[in-house]
Amino acid sequence: MPQRTGRNMTAPPSTARRADPGPREIVIVIDDDAMVRGATETLLRSVGFAVLTFERPQDALEADWPDVPGCIVLDIRLPQFSGLDLQRRLAESGTATPVIFMTGHGDIPMTVTAMKAGAVDFLTKPYRDQDLLDAVSRAIETDRNRRAEGAALAGLREAHAGLTQREREVLEGVARGLLNKQIAGELGLAEITVKLHRSSMMKKMGLRTVAELVRAADLLASAQTRV
């Protein structure tokens, strides 16, 4: 393989504005210590991860990363606001990228808070390189699964948004296992009208069987209530 310009990023030489196809996997590293940032970046790059480093968590929040599987590695003690704050803010902004904490002087309550908030791992400095690599690999695998589910859900939500109100009502009735006749009764419609909405709804949602519809409706409902 020929060498690229300078960095070992796997990006085409075309436009360099934004990460277009982007790297395959990315690790966001946040630490106020430049030495740590450099060492961590070197380590992660050596095994093929793309890396973005930030000194301050605010910078990481404002930057937009490539939309590929990844994870965040950060010290729990950081300038401005703590790693726990960042974790919370990320969750609030809908970013569910897995978070790995590392710290040299953390305490147990802090650890418990971080883990309960969904951190996938918590490393104590000094840690072995392999420990970080293992944790990052697991976290990225987690993110990959999360993204697969999220993509399916996003497609469903988009299709659901394209439904008319009536179609949504019929969808809900079918998912509850009601007969067309019963749905018609609830909505004050004729049975034939329900059939029409139902047929149109199934087309728009790309569903072909009641089984698919039930699963899709449950996915939408659970995502609704979780948020």
Add this chain to the structure above:
Amino acid sequence: MPQRTGRNMTAPPSTARRADPGPREIVIVIDDDAMVRGATETLLRSVGFAVLTFERPQDALEADWPDVPGCIVLDIRLPQFSGLDLQRRLAESGTATPVIFMTGHGDIPMTVTAMKAGAVDFLTKPYRDQDLLDAVSRAIETDRNRRAEGAALAGLREAHAGLTQREREVLEGVARGLLNKQIAGELGLAEITVKLHRSSMMKKMGLRTVAELVRAADLLASAQTRV
């Protein structure tokens, strides 16, 4: 309300062999320090929990607790084997009762291991009484939900076990959204035969709609793969 014999357990004066209706909620306390056991038991009883205390984790494993919502509170450092071992053994034996750790001299890696293994909380001594009570309340609530789901699942599994092989095959086909005709083709049967198995299966499973069936089948399948 008249006072009972001596203890403030809500048990009828009939047979005292085993906890028949049992207390409403139970907390298992495991600690090698008799003072801690006593103090913790007093605290928990004062707010209405039933409490069982054990000095050694082995005792807790061998004892059988009343089958009511509850949780386990234990020190992470214990004689014979550690709290982490106990947590693992409980999981292996199918007991998913929530675990709360408390410790005076734990370290972060230990905390991380415990949390990743599913501990619901991790208290550091000295803790405030209220912290323990809060953690216990949350854990019991978790257990209550887990039990509600488990009971529903157990009923499903029992019904599923009562099906014949053919009925299970038909169930699986219906859950995949296949037509009776298609199921018949896959199984090399006549369509009418599939209808008969299907009808019998729905009766045995206590299901009345395809929607219910799909959800039941998915629950069974997910529980299958998780174990």
Add this chain to the structure above:
DNA sequence: GGCGGGCCCATACCAACGTATGGCCGGGCG
């Protein structure tokens, strides 16, 4: 041997589903 249960199939009938076609209404839009 009889008896029950699982398994298989056939005929028959009704209910529910799905689709097509046509008609009516109201509102937004070029």
Add this chain to the structure above:
DNA sequence: CGCCCGGCCATACGTTGGTATGGGCCCGCC
């Protein structure tokens, strides 16, 4: 204004689902 679209309903027809009834086969158990 005409047109389209969403919503509503009707008739009609073919498919699928659900149940009942009756029959046959095999096997284990009392």
